Structures are given as C-alpha cells and as structure tokens.
Amino acid sequence: MTHARWEVETVRRNDIVVGVDGSAASWDALHWAVRQAYRWHADLHVVFVDTATGPPTQRSPDSRLTQMVTDARRLEPSVRIYGHSVSGGVAAALREASTRSRMLVLGNRGTGGFGRLTLGATGQQVATHATVPVVIVRGRQASEESPIVVGVDGSAGSEAALASALDEARLRGCGVIAVFAYGRPEHPWLSWHGGTDAGALHTCAYTALETAVAPWQDKFPWVGIESVATAEQPLPVLLDLSSHAQLVVVGAHGHDDSAGLIGAVPLKLMHRAHCPVMIVR
Template identity: 35%
Template sequence: MANASSELVVGIDGSESALTAVRWAARMARERRFGVRLVHAVDEIPETYPHAAPTYEDAQQFVGERSAQVIEQAKAAVTEVAPGVAVDVVLRPEQPAAALRAESATAAMVVLGTRGLHRLGRVVLGSVSVSLASHAECPVAFVRPRVAEDEPPVDGPVVVGVDGTPVGEEALAAAFEEASWRGSGLVALHCWKEGFLASVFESGRADADEIEARERELLAERLAGWQAKYPDVQVERLVVKERPADGLLDWADRAQLLVVGSRGRGGLAGLALGSTSQSLISYALCPVLVVRGTRPASRDE
C-alpha cells in the first residue's frame, strides 16, 4: 500500500452502491485487523429538500438529519458483515471528491461503490470516481454492486497488468500484497500490442516471435524481485498480443480483484485517468484496484 495506515476509507452517500463498498471494505478490515472510516461529504442542499425557500437553520437541520441517516445505515452495514471492526465517522462540509482526496493522504485504501450499468453494460463514471482514480494518494478500490448470475468467484486469482513502467511497479507491489493477504494466486498479465510495438510489428520490421520473447523477458525481470519477497504467492505469467484493457477485461469474470496502475498526472481529472483504468472501472465485473503512480511513465496505459 502507498501509506502505512491501517484504516480503510469508504465514501458513503446513502446509495446501494456505497453500501456495497462499505460491506466489501468491512470484510477486508475484519481479515486484516484494520479499521473503517466512513466519510460522508455534503456541500449543498440535496434536490430532495422539501421546501422551496428554506432558511439556513432549516437547511442545516435537514442536511444533519439526512447525514445522520446515511451514517447510521453505513455503520449498520459494517456491523452486519464484520462485527467488532472499529468504525470511525467523518462528516465533511465540502465536495465529496475533495473530501476523499484529503482523506486518502492518511488511508491504506479508499473504497468507492460504482453506480449501476447503463444499457450497454458500462458503469457510468461520476466525477468522484474519476477524480479519486486520478489524484488519490493511496490505492482506490472500485466495487460494483453484484448480480448473482455474473458474480466472479471468491476463490479466483488476483490479476495485475504489468507494463514495465514505474507505475506498473507500484501496481505490482499492491497486487502481490493483495494476493498474499487473500491467500490467492496471482496472474501477471503483460500485453504488448500497444504503441510502438504494434507499429513495428505491422510494418514488418520485426518478427512477432521476437517481440513476444522480448516482452516475456521484460515480464520475468519485473516479477523476479517481487516473487522473492512474496514466496507464498503462486504466480502465473501471461504475455498476450492484446491491448491492456482488453486483456485484463478477459479476466474480469474469473478474478476476485483486478489491479492496474494509473499515472494520474495532469491538471484535469478527466484527462488524467488513463484509458486502461477507465475501461476496467467501467466494465469489469469484479472489484478494480487502481494504484496511482507518482512518477511519469514511459508508455501509454
């Protein structure tokens, strides 16, 4: 993890997707003896406010009552799945994205529930999700509400995208730690059909077997140190000629967790979230852990 904290931060807003995230974080906290911090941020009067022209006192009372309801519901969800886990509650009078970014500075992980799917099977990403994936100071887990028939197996592997960049190293660190904690196997997936490699191959200047051999060597080099540090983790190495998002999504219904790095650079959150991260958060059936990099990468995500 990026931080030495033993607390998982969960953004809550009263939605079912947020409660899904709370339960997921509570189970993790129970297994790892972590605490859970529930963060509810409110910076404006909700659209459901019953009066057209509220006084300041009316608005404060309404927001307070609504916030209390949201918090109690989330606390009950923690107790439901992980009784005994320590729960801290934070109510912040600011925009949710800003509040959670601030909380990420001292968290082991931020956990967010993703909204439902639209008719094409894509999760509609909100500004909070994009902002946290791009700018959080710790890993961010995105948990989608499950449908029984498409729920990934709980005993599936952790799957990590390996791209040979500093960001990829940070994702590898998180993936090995997760696999070790979960007692699961780890699939290290390296996709080489991207950027200059694709153009070199398609122009006939290099043989596909040569490229793949070079990429397998790169993957072995990246994994060597981590396998020595985590000898308990069984690793399967895969090198495939696919774009990273496609290769990782192929595992989304078999993995218990997908891990991907995100450079998270640039001033605009919407532009900073890479295409691979965005695709995984949008389409993956299983939870997705985005590990934001702090150093520039040499390849596109």
C-alpha cells in the same frame, strides 16, 4: 459518530476510508471495505456523502449513516468502524482523507450527485489525485479463491501495482495473473528490433514480464504467479480476465500516459470491469 464537520485528522495511516451515500452500490462498497479492513487489521472510516439536491428524503443523512455503520459492525464485529458525514466539498474531503489513510474505497455509482462523484468528473478527480490506492467496487463479487489480475508494462506504476497485487494475494490466499499486453512491436518496455517475427517478439515480451515478476516471486514465494504475455491491447485483455477475477490491479498510468495523472486503461476499467478495480500509484 460525527454528524457535522468531519475532522480528517482522526484518520490514521493504516485506516481505510469508504465513501457512501446510501445507494445500493455504496452498500456493496461498504461490505467490500469491511472485509478489506478485517484483512489488514485496520480501522474503517465510513464517510457519508450527502449529495441530495431535490426534496428532502424521509430519512436524514445521519440516520442512513447510522444504519450503514450498524450493518457494517454486524458484518465484522472485530473491525473498529467510525461514521462521518460531509455535505460540501466532497471530492476535497475524500482526497484529503487519502493523504492519511491506507486506501480509499468508492462504489460503482450512487444516487443523485454521488453517481457523478464516483464515475463522473468528480470521481475521476478523486481517483486522479488520491495519494493512496483507490478501489472502485463494481461488477460481481467473486470468491477469495479467484485470482487477482495485475497489469504490468514496465512502468513505475505497474511496479507499484505488482507490489499491491501480491500483498492482496498474500492476505487472501489466492493466486495472481500478471499480464503484459504489449499491443505493438515498438512498446517502450521491449528492446525488440527483429521486424515482423511474432514468435520472437512474444518471447521477448514474456522474458521482460518474467524478469519483472521474479523479484516479487522471491518476496512472496507462497503466492502462485501466472505470467501472461500477449500482443493484444491491454484494455480488452484486462476486461476479459476481470470476468473471472476477484480484483484487477493497475497503475494509475503507464508508458503511454506518463504526461497525465491517470491513464486511459485504468479510467476505462473504472467504468467497464466485471469486478472491483484497484488503481495504484
């Protein structure tokens, strides 16, 4: 276990990295990451973020890291788990880890500065610049029979989200709900010029969604995929479905957010979803 400077070079491409700080939410993130490492037959790197700015706590960061790693190993002994500690340049360290790992996992909120890390400016920076999927573990932890929900809008990001969602469903043995919430007739994915005929517009949207899903259904024939097209806005639809899902998967940005590094929908899901959220690019 590394207690000083973390050598990011120890992380390999198939490894999973989870950022923790000893808070209740980071324990949730740790347990989720252990299960994910087990599914992927991956090593897990537990990165303890020492963000304390007040008086020293009774237990040192190293002792809390040791406890979390020990607990994780008991949870799933077959997973190789490594512990690391960082006290400066937290966002940079996690972003650097993301350049080498399969996935970066963070909790919903933490203690002291780590709350800002996961859901404030620094956390958004991590999710924005990470080069691998970032999972924000939040909300309830549903059973593995619950579906995975994926947002689809025809953008490159949603294509990557579809691939990740189907891969996760393959590992978990669950179904996928693919959602196209187009919100307006002039959505850039639609070639609709039929005025105000809502029924024909819906048919056009559903056909576009089915066309996008079909190649993935061929690649994952054993995964059940339900296609849902709706004229509602994406955020409320995905939030509603997240209350019954085990995971929501979205691209980092869609058509409307192509100028930025992370879109409004994934950003708000990070704060408000009822289950873990995976942001893919």
